[in-house]
Amino acid sequence: MEHNHNHQALIQKLLDCVLACEHCATACLGEEEVKYMVNCIVLDRDCADICNIGARLLQRDSIIAHQYLVLCEEICRLCATECAKHDMEHCQACAEACRQCAEACHAHHEPITQD
Known part of the structure; x- marks a missing residue:
């Protein structure tokens, strides 16, 4: 299957998201009322991990990369809503x-x- 998408731009968006989520989770842990930040921290960590894998799959031209982006989109929307x-x-x-x-x-x- 041929893909003519600009993978570098998409990979950069995924990595920017990873870094933002890691920064947010770490900052949330330092908040005074950390118990109110639990859902945010959990989603930040999931989002960072999932988007990191998405970037790696795209970088290696995995045959599953473009299907995996469905999961990346879902976790990003959940995390954005919580944050x-x-x-x-x-x-x-x-x-x-x-x-x-x-x-x-x-x-x-x-x-x-699935075929």
Whole structure:
């Protein structure tokens, strides 16, 4: 299957999201009322891991990469929704990075199919 997409731009969006999520999770752990940040931290960590794998799959031209982007989009949207609930700058920045990544993944993913 041939793909003429600009993988580098998409990979960069995924990696930007990974870094934003890692920064957000670490910053959340330092918040005074950390118990209110638990869902944010959990989703940040999941999103960082999932998007990291997505970037790696694209980099190696995996045959599953464009199907895997369905999962990347989903976790990015979940993480963006949670982070957007919090006023902290790190949460707002993470929400924006996740939204941008979700849109990029949406534009490039393919349906999950089995032959």
